[in-house]
Amino acid sequence: MTTAYETLMAYVRDTEALGQVAGRLGWDQETVMPDGALDQRAEEHGAMAGVLHARRTSPVIAEGLAAVQTTDPVALAQLHHIRRSHDRATKVPASLAGAIARETSRAHRIWAQARAEEDVAAFLPALSRVLDLKREEAQAIAGGADPYDAMLDDFEPGATGAQLTAMFGAMRPRLVALRDRVRQAPPAPQLQGTFPEDGQMALTRELAAAFGYDLNRGRIDKAVHPFSSGSGLDVRITTRTSADDPFNCFYSTIHEVGHACYEQNIDRAYLLTPLGAGVSMGVHESQSRIYENQLGRSRAFTGWLYGRMRDTFGDVGIASEDDFHACVNRIGDGFIRTEADEVQYNLHVLLRFDLERALVSSDLAVADLEGAWNERFVRDFGFSVDRPSHGVLQDVHWSEGLFGYFPTYSLGNVYAGCLHAALRDAVPDLDADLARGDTSRATGWLRDSVQRHGGLHAPRDVIAQAAGGAPTEGPLLDYLEQKFGAIYGV
Template identity: 80%
Template sequence: MTTAYNDLLDFVRETEALSQVAGRLGWDQETMMPDGAIDQRAEEQGAMAGVLHARRIDPRIGGWLEQAVAEDDVAAAQLRQIGRSFDRAARVPAQLATAIARETSRAHRTWAQARAEEDVAAFLPALARVLALKREEAQAIAGDADPYDAMLDDYEPDATAAQVSAMFGAMRPRLVALRDAVRARPAAPVLKGDFPEAAQMALSRELALAFGYDLGRGRIDKAVHPFSSGSGLDVRITTRTNPVDPFNCFYSTIHEVGHACYEQNIDRAYLLTPLGGGVSMGVHESQSRIYENQLGRSRAFTGWLFGRMRDTFGDIGIASEEDFFACVNGVTDGYIRTEADEVQYNLHVLLRFDLERALVSGDLTVDDLEAAWNDRFAADFGFAVDRPSHGVLQDVHWSEGLFGYFPTYALGNVYAGCLHAALRNAVPDLDADLARGDTGRATAWLRDNVQRHGGLYQPREVIARATGAAPSEGPLLDYLDAKFGAIYGV
């Protein structure tokens, strides 16, 4: 490789290492930081953001990019990713990047307190400040284009709001029709029993290992909102427990393990480079959702989990593997996106996508957000929001300035549907493995076809290379119709 290319990669590796340190500050804030430290942490986050921004717009990068020669596909991808990041960062003033980091750090804690106290008014001023800063950033990046597209591009490169909106519009009728048909049928069985936290966490750890999570390069902690953090040799996850709903813990863990395994399985040669992380949040979400749903909630795997649940907790109020499968996949009315069943989950995402687009465009004000949320929820789900923590305060994303993030959850489901169809074709006898709690062949296929590539290919290209076709909503909708049609007899 040319000297310019090597110098550029050395510089970028240092920047990526510092970015991982900044990420660790965020992990600590979510899991272990004392409440009284928030103002100092905001300053620390702001300082790190300033250092990182300065490195990302360092004029030497532009010179190296002009001189560097890509001698293979990996080098070409590195240069593409570095050039994209440099172009975006160069459009954002340093003071703005620092202000966003400070404001979102403070807003996160304000949101957590407001959520605990069911006090929307206490959060709205912080949200307004974050939104104003993120609008300013998006406008700087977008120029004359749609600022929301600039926000979305940060999480799903090359996607546009128009493309996503068209896909979501095609999904909605079949999702609503399936939901309405299932609602007309008898409810699924429910768990009954005693589910101590220590036992939940022990079985959660067992599930993480069953899905291939390397605890030698990770750890499992608790957080209000489960998440995965880090890449390469240090990838951490969090989960949460509920004394009456152990599935909240187990499937949050499996979900975050999907994210973590993506990061852990990326080719080690890409460590601390732009290719050393997941290529997009949509592809990332495809891994967490296929681990959680198509594998973890499958008839075969739930048969194994049924035995482990009874071994761990004794009587759980479910008499058979078939009833347990229906219980795990029960379609129930609920407020919380992260706890939603597969049939209704994407409807929660569509609601947020439309509302945040309206916020960014100015068609919806922060002061009117709660009423707009409640009206839309009632229209989409047929019942009223009962309290703010079940409505506009339930998600952490807007407090952290993550506008454009929500649609990637539904894109991840679409990608997972495509990957699952291809996986089943590649491993037609997979259920025999899953019935033993063995996910090895499934996770190996995902590792080899998706995860190891990291950022080498563009998001839609990753899915197309793995499946042989461009991503579309069809496989996901067909999977949902078949699975829930069989469970509910519709």
């Protein structure tokens, strides 16, 4: 006889499968969809959002939750996620869920065109519509509480804006002080020459495989903004190429592989269930950042990459492995968050975190966003934004309604710092592996300690169990000061 739990999980699996289909629509839109299909795709997104909302608010969920009785820890974790999703969804009218899906689909393509044409004014009306809808959604979920916390909770359950403000406030002084010391040192060398796209894509596939990405269950495509999509048996990533900056391609790929491997390595028993995806964006980002930075930009791994670069492209204008390591980790002035060095990356995130909180609270008007961005950028980085695609139009997130997402990037860095310290204790001779381009022990430790659990544990608990203590910003800041102090002699 089928139990109440089995009946509920069968219903939820169908909903999760439909969610994957909706995600595939987004992947297609970013990679191969023709431009003229935008309006139809927006309607398709809206229709799918309506179907998913109806299933997530269905009486079947409420009745199943009331009927199930269990003490099994996995079942209890599944029920926790089902109840949380149901509670949030039932607070949002179906018409609003569909409107958000349609408007963000349109706004995304408007953003892409505005970015290409350096036309902020063309994007702001779409951003205003998206922001109004997301505010309405957050207010419905939050009740009388802070709407921004409701937005943040969608990406990092349990976190609050006040907690992150305190953490980021503790990070800023040490980051700025380290950046200022490095600026007084001689600059690191830079690559010379041009790097053909076919060579970049060949090496990027080698890097993806080296970090454990299973291309039998995934693929690598090109997009304006690199991303990872899907979970379980179909996890896809995108990257981008630049003729004079192959690191953009290589490290975007390694970053997205970190996301993708998290999804691919979740316990197969959780496939198409609430536990079958990464537990939060902060934990997700911890995987992408530790793959990209603590492993991919380490002295040992860059020594191996230096050889593969020379094999692929010939002379790259760098005389030694040490110089190449400094080149990969070069700190310099730049506008783009995704291309920022490890020291300044979090300053980019903190800028966005403060601006979006002001937008959500209506302390900052959308019409004033570009001016506020440019003014803040000068204060934080010491030079002016030269064009909108290097400023307020550079990120895709707000066009997609992802308010509350940005702070998880820095939280992920904090988590990665804690995990890296624990990894080095667990595998003290790791550099010998990385010098051969072998990441298997590092990625295996991350798989077993973090990735396989999926949504089984709360986000902070996942990190605390793996790292041996509650996550704090200290290990990340210590790592940055040690690494860049050695590279720059400061």
